[in-house]
Amino acid sequence: MVLKAEPMLISMGPHHPSTHGVFRMRLVLDGEVIIDAEPMVGYLHRGIEKLAETRTYTQVIPLTDRLDYLGSMTNNWAYVLAVEKLASIKVPERAEYLRVIMGELMRISSHLMAVGFLGNELGCTFTPLLYMFREREKIMDFFEMVCGQRLTYNYMRIGGLSHDIPEEFLPAVKKFVAEMPHYIDEYEQLLSENEIFLARTKGVGILPQELAISSSVTGPVLRASGMRWDLRKADPYSIYDRFEFDIPTGKVSDVYDRYLVRIQEMRQSVRILEQAIKQLPPGEARAKVPLLLRPPVGEAYAHIEAPKGELGFYLVSDGSIAPYRCRIRAPSFTNITALRDMLIGWKIADAVVIFGSIDIVLGEVDR
């Protein structure tokens, strides 16, 4: 008697509470074990690169907000750096320091979301998420104070920032920076030594270092696999060479290491914030730039260390008021290419956890 068995096809479809957005994954299962996984993206494509060709350089900035909508400040920064490189504009010192402060606050906020949602996918019923959202609300209040919005900031302009900070900004940020290490200790107390958390995340979803490098994975995922690569130290942009901070790396690149790398990066961001606030000089917040900028003909590529990885903008200009071509190198899109190798052999429960540990945002993946 011949027993016929066939593997089961499940579509972890666009509607799912745990894919961070509209993401579809077709899994081939043998019982609960994943044999094959095929990610399908494109459900959030809005044509940002094409839209950027018909907008002036300043009008593209609100479009870049909506790429990684959880990290708008760093998106703005990457784009503005590319334009300044193209047009050779020098940014005043105060604007550089303020950009660093905004970027690091954004990094803390994005990592809080990443770790919080990782806890959610593991099954803690929203508890670590709500604790982390308490701090994220404070950061969003600072951003609202500075530019008026909580999610899509449109704050950085070519040549600096759109407005200078109000006076109540610095005392509030100082208070936040002083109490943040205590809160990070609380998060670690809740999760880092929990036996169930360890059993679910240690040794799970290992991405070997060679595979990470050959798939162009960047960001905390690459650092957790042992490679000390951070664009803030490897190719310093803006004024990052004036601050001292460490780069946390992991040894075994499993989900637990990625979680620890993000927590340590939050601590390092707090350190950078303390130094930046202390060294903030007075001055102008924006250089004198014409209203309709016409950069010289040429091309430029600028990349920064966004919270999710290396975010790069490649701009081609033909001398007119709008870019000829704007190409966005999104970190989440390249990180997803490594997903299939990380998933094979694990179970469905692990699929969600591994996927959450890469920390993608569908706005970037689909642009």
Add this chain to the structure above:
Amino acid sequence: MGLLAHFQKWLTENGVPHWASYVVPALAGIIVALLFLFAMIIVFIYLERRGLGRFQIRPGPNRAGPFGILQAFADFIKVLTKEDITPTAADMPVHFLAPVVAFFSAIMILAVIPIQRNAFITNLNIGILYVSAISSLGVIAIFMAGFGSCNKYSLIAAMRGVAQLISYEVPVLLAIAGVLLISGSLAMRDIVSSQNIPFILLQPLGFLIFFAGVASELNRSPFDLMEAESEIITGYHIEYSGMKFALFYLGEYGHMVVASAVMTTLYLSGWKGPVLPAALWFIIKMILVFLVFLWLRATMPRIRVDQLMSLAWKFLLPLGLLNLFITAAEVLWQDNMGWKQFPWPFVFLNLGLAAIFIIIGSKLLFKTGGGRVEV
């Protein structure tokens, strides 16, 4: 002799024919038991939603009625008025009857739970055996729901669920056996009367095993794989909407009420207590047990299916056997020395042994990083 039995005897003495004198007490007992169950379910639902909210530094629902008391009623009305959508390819009788079976098995266990010295429906002399037998009926409901829904997610959930439920019954039975050795009788009322000090002190290891087993039978975090919201999106009740979903929900909370009641009678000495009326002590202890379940739910992530099975068979089962062995040895040793009057040395001995076994067991068993299958 319970209140209902007295009532029935009074009826036959006053001229009601014998066959009819069983009907009225039976109906009265059923109605009172159901009212008690529903009242406790509503209290538990309220405590859960407000309690989870307070653990998460938010208030919880507080709009429907003063302090949100009427939230359960608001949900009930909403669920009643929802459209009942069933997939056309579903197996209709199976799909239809699954919620009924789920709620049914919770109600049936109510028959033997003693709320006071003589307030119960019946004092079966095989009380605890009846309880564990009926709680196995819940497995069938899960499987019916999962299989009859014609949905791959609910099928995965049903398979996980059946494996989980039947493998956690064994440690639960072993823990119950430890209690039975000390109390000497299977009837629930006698188990409570024989607790001079609560059995949680005399059987700490048994209590922990029972607690873990019951948490798993109830699908509470950290063992709520069957309705793991982040992976298989509510598992076996994906295709249910409207009143059937409400029946599943009621069934889950009904099981929780009944399981807390059973845990109170077995380990926390039921209705015994100094000042307040006995029924009130029972309810207070039930609520305390539930609050511990709630605390665990607010804090813990959930474990994976293969870790769940290895926890049941490799950790809880040997510990249950060890517990049984030690309890039997103690009962044999001290039986003739009247230990029931002075059990405190055994309390400390059992606590120490429990700690040692748990630490040794976790050292041998806790391995991380497993689970990858070579494809």
Add this chain to the structure above:
Amino acid sequence: MKFERYGRGMAKGMALTFKHLLRHPITTQYPEQKLTVSRRFRGYELVWYEDKCTGCATCAKSCPQGNIEIVTVEEGDHYKVLKFEVDTGRCMACGLCVEACPYQALYMGRGYERARYRRREVVLTKEDLKPSPERQPSGYANPEVEAQLPEQTLLVYRK
């Protein structure tokens, strides 16, 4: 021989959750208590001063989506604005129009409860855009308005 992972981590987590049970909830009950928004708030509301507007349409040119429609007619030595319509349904609240206005005739508004039942009701005409006691301008890109507004409630200063 090191003894670890026998349940201590779980106990620490549970102690933290218990500690949070004793903390006051940090949420605000919305319709009864409202937090003051920032002085530079940038929502979907626009406030337009007709006497300062000259109809130069710099705001319309700087909108990335083309939401502003202006029709003017020449009257003597200045322009009279006949039609000034903003489609706030398509607006993404970037604020570039407010920054661009050279005569400070256009401001962002401070309201955020602007839900309407029909899509055509969010297209605001000249009359809807004028300031009133309910529609106050916010201080985005206008420091003299910002200085007069109340301060934002900051969560960092709450207990």
